[in-house]
Amino acid sequence: MRLGLALPTFGPDARPEGVLRVCRTAEEAGYDSLWTGDRVLAPLVPGAPYPSGDGEMPRAYENHMDPLVALTFAASHTTRVQLGTSTLNGLWQPPIMLARSLTTLDLLSQGRLVVGLGLGWMPDEYTAVSVPWKGRGARLEETLDVLEKYWTNDVFSHEGPLFTIPETVVGLKPRQRPGPLVLLAAFTPGGLRRIGRRFGGWLPVAMPLPHLMGMWNIILKEAVEAGRDPSALRMALRVNPQLTDTRTDPEQVPRAGTLAQYVDYARAAAEAGVHELFVDFGQTPATLAERVDLAGRFLEGVRRG
Template identity: 30%
Template sequence: MRLGVILGDVRKSLPPAEHLDALLRQVEAAQRNGFSHITMGQHFLYGDLRWLQPIPTLARLAAELDEHVTLATTIVQAPLYHPVMLAEDLATLDILTRGRLVVGIGAGYRRDEFDALGVDYTQRFRMLEESITIMKQVWTQDEVSYAGRYWTVRDGHTHIRPFQSPHPPLWLGAMGEQGVRRSARLGDGWPVTPEIRGPELVRLMSLYEDERIRLGRPLVRNPLRREIIPAASTEAAYERFEAMAKERLLAYANRQLATRDAGELDREFREVARKETFIGTPDECVRQIAEFAQVFPVDPILVRAQWPTMSGDDVVAYLDDLGRDIVPAVAGLTPVDRVVRV
């Protein structure tokens, strides 16, 4: 089993030069510690935080890429782009990475972003499907002609093919039944969020697999977005996670940037952490990951190393802890091929 890191936001007050330097340090530390994926999400008009845009940032990071590392967008919001523009940007990025790109793509969930950009929030799922259809044509055909509900392309002569054939793998985001079916039908993996857990995760992953089988598509292991928090003791691990993440997770929930309830987070942070993270001593974390992998077909696990409260040294120290205690211990784990249903 592999580990990847998702690059997050910082306080807007951090000078841009320091932000870039910290980002490069984080990427160097992740690669040095054996991480397999460097990934990055996306938001617009982010207020008191700075979230660099993923496509140009990952293009810069491609120059730092070791051969064992893949870059991924997790996720880019397709309805906010013209599909031809997005397809060409991503094909270019695939070339710059020499074919080490995964395209994580989704519909988005913040209404204010759509309102600011003049896009109808209520149509985002239909727009996502239409966008993927057009993008796949741009990536695989010499000429594109498409008349859809949202976009029309007439006699478009394509000029940028991805490095990978027919195109980079697609991780298609989803939170509910309809989205999971869409991901099974149109994507190559379903990025599982921390909030989906327990019996609900069994149910949705079973639905995903059933849909893949119905369509004659191969079963896959899905990327899992989940924190891993090791420390010398279980109590120290909870204290570490609170210091790293509690303030920002509460802010996300209050600003509707996450699906968790802010009240639940504030009242029962440790209980939420217990359910949504792998947390404890290194041995406890590895045991929790191994038990999870015996039930769910997941790979890689994507963790967040940097939170706005953390210094660059804190981030590197955290990645070094994972590289020493977690990455080699889970490398020999082989997750199940199909979800274990109860």
């Protein structure tokens, strides 16, 4: 199983020196990937509860970097690790602009980009970027249509319900052909079916492994029914540790636990068939130095197993 680490693109460590330090830590320690998230708004009173924990949005989101710019910076300071978004809200800009940005980043990183898309949870952000909250699924489908055309055609046009692109020459092509791996963060039955039918894989968050693998089997079944090879799909599992000083009841993991318990969870995930697991220590109250130390101890613990 591949192991990744979230970049500090949220909170007080979302600074050049913080991103650079985590980049170097990942490369030197032997992590396989680096990941960024996406926020454009931190309202005082969000229009919807945060979909985790007690429903309160993490204060770290009040300070947020542009995920693709941050990954471009990371690309310039690394040579080996893959660079992923978990998740990028691909609906906040026209798909032709998204295609150009993603293609540029894949080229500049020498083919190390993994595109993780999501639909977000907060209607306020859609209001801020003048994109309707309603109809997100259809907008996602058409966005994917445009990405695929941009990456695989030298000349293309698009006429859809939401977007019109006049016929154009596309000389810019990603390093990865036919294009970067595109994953989707989704948990509804419709979202899982969409992954199996159209996407390269799944971006779940940590949950009890029986439930996780049950949802994964739904995706694989849908892929088979769509005539796709299910073995080609990939899962990259996000873990947001809530670290405790003493061991918690096993039923609390992965919601909360000691570092050793999260190491055990990662080992069990590898045995269950998870392809990649990345950890975000940025949602803990630790300092940057402490998070770097945690990242090293976590990697050593999982690899030792």
